[in-house]
Amino acid sequence: MAGLFDIENRRYIGNKTKLNDWIIQTVKQYTNNVSSFCDIFSGTGTVAKHALPYFSTIIINDFLYSNRVIYGAFFEQGEFNMDKLHCLIDEFNTRDYKADNWFSLNYGNLYFDIGVARKAGAIRMQIENMKDELTYKEYCILLASLIYSLDRLANTVGHFESYIKKPIERKKLYVRLVNARSFDNVKIYREDANVLARQINADVVYIDPPYNSRQYSRFYHVYETLVKWDKPQLFGVARKPEPENMSEYCRSSAPSFFLDLIQHLNARYIVVSYNNTYNSHSKSSLNKITLEQIKSTLEMRGKTTILTHRYSAFNAGKTDLKNHQEYLFFTKIKNNIL
Ligand SMILES: C[S@@+](CC[C@H](N)C(=O)[O-])C[C@H]1O[C@@H](n2cnc3c(N)ncnc32)[C@H](O)[C@@H]1O
Numbered sequence: 174m175a176g177l178f179d180i181e182n183r184r185y186i187g188n189k190t191k192l193n194d195w196i197i198q199t200v201k202q203y204t205n206n207v208s209s210f211c212d213i214f215s216g217t218g219t220v221a222k223h224a225l226p227y228f229s230t231i232i233i234n235d236f237l238y239s240n241r242v243i244y245g246a247f248f249e250q251g252e253f254n255m256d257k258l259h260c261l262i263d264e265f266n267t268r269d270y271k272a273d274n275w276f277s278l279n280y281g282n283l284y285f286d287i288g289v290a291r292k293a294g295a296i297r298m299q300i301e302n303m304k305d306e307l308t309y310k311e312y313c314i315l316l317a318s319l320i321y322s323l324d325r326l327a328n329t330v331g332h333f334e335s336y337i338k339k340p341i342e343r344k345k346l347y348v349r350l351v352n353a354r355s356f357d358n359v360k361i362y363r364e365d366a367n368v369l370a371r372q373i374n375a376d377v378v379y380i381d382p383p384y385n386s387r388q389y390s391r392f393y394h395v396y397e398t399l400v401k402w403d404k405p406q407l408f409g410v411a412r413k414p415e416p417e418n419m420s421e422y423c424r425s426s427a428p429s430f431f432l433d434l435i436q437h438l439n440a441r442y443i444v445v446s447y448n449n450t451y452n453s454h455s456k457s458s459l460n461k462i463t464l465e466q467i468k469s470t471l472e473m474r475g476k477t478t479i480l481t482h483r484y485s486a487f488n489a490g491k492t493d494l495k496n497h498q499e500y501l502f503f504t505k506i507k508n509n510i511l
Pocket residue numbers: 185186187188189190213214215216217218219220234235236237240364365366367381382383389390420421422
């Protein structure tokens with residue numbers, strides 16, 4: 174039997190999976206007496222996962238619904254029964270799903286093979302129907318498992334901005350469980366980062382916002398809809414719902430939102446990831462905040478050091494991003510606000 178999915182086994186634009194060790198080792202090296210860590214634009218959540226062994230409190234935040242249930246599955250404190258979940262998954266995997274449903278009618282033969290879409294929609298309905306028999310943790314585990322299993326079968330280059338316009342290879346959906354754990358020291362939020370900044374405090378706040386015009390809520394709209402299960406009206410060739418959770422960090426207002434965030438953080442250290450994955454074929458890859466703007470904003474709060482690392486980024490297109498530079502800004506706060 175195939176094993177459980179780990180949190181890293183997911184395609185996600187801009188994920189820091191390959192940089193986690195460098196980021197966390199740098200945090201350890203440059204900080205003193207720290208016990209709490211906040212990953213305020215958490216994405217996949219892998220940076221927070223790597224911070225777990227070194228901090229007694231971890232705060233994880235991202236405004237996407239699909240990320241919220243994934244954190245629920247991998248981190249949230251709660252009861253879950255793996256035998257019960259294995260039985261459910263076995264039942265999902267052995268049943269025949271032939272009828273169409275909302276998911277297959279909207280995404281079948283576009284984002285997924287029709288058989289995969291029918292099965293995914295039927296499983297999603299089953300999870301919703303049995304919600305009363307599941308703990309919240311179990312509900313998150315099943316939804317996260319469905320997302321991770323589907324991710325491998327999507328007819329895309331890694332996100333749902335568009336689908337590949339070629340005949341879809343026949344595939345079979347086989348749901349595997351995620352490697353769920355329960356932590357009593359992890360707090361999870363689904364908040365706008367600028368709002369949350371005013372409500373929390375942490376010794377170290379790690380910041381990895383989007384830097385160009387590509388909106389994550391649009392890239393991952395299929396998973397957002399799958400989790401919300403509100404069966405929205407869909408528009409256009411890419412079958413997207415009405416916009417929700419559109420990030421100011423993807424607009425020209427990004428520098429002022431970054432300034433507002435930095436000004437309101439109650440922290441002892443701020444760590445910011447930055448890279449420039451601009452390629453001349455795509456205007457949408459142009460960064461909204463410059464390196465100089467990041468530096469001057471951070472310097473308002475304290476002495477800022479810039480570290481660099483060479484690495485090859487995950488990017489969905491054909492662009493060659495080998496050897497691009499990854500930056501880590503490290504600020505020791507001298508004038509805390511509170
Ligand atoms: C570059 S990704 C983070 C990647 C992450 N470090 C990882 O390793 O997977 C930026 C994340 O910020 C989230 N985001 C964008 N604007 C936000 C906002 N205003 N508040 C909260 N989350 C936001 C997006 O949904 C996305 O997951």
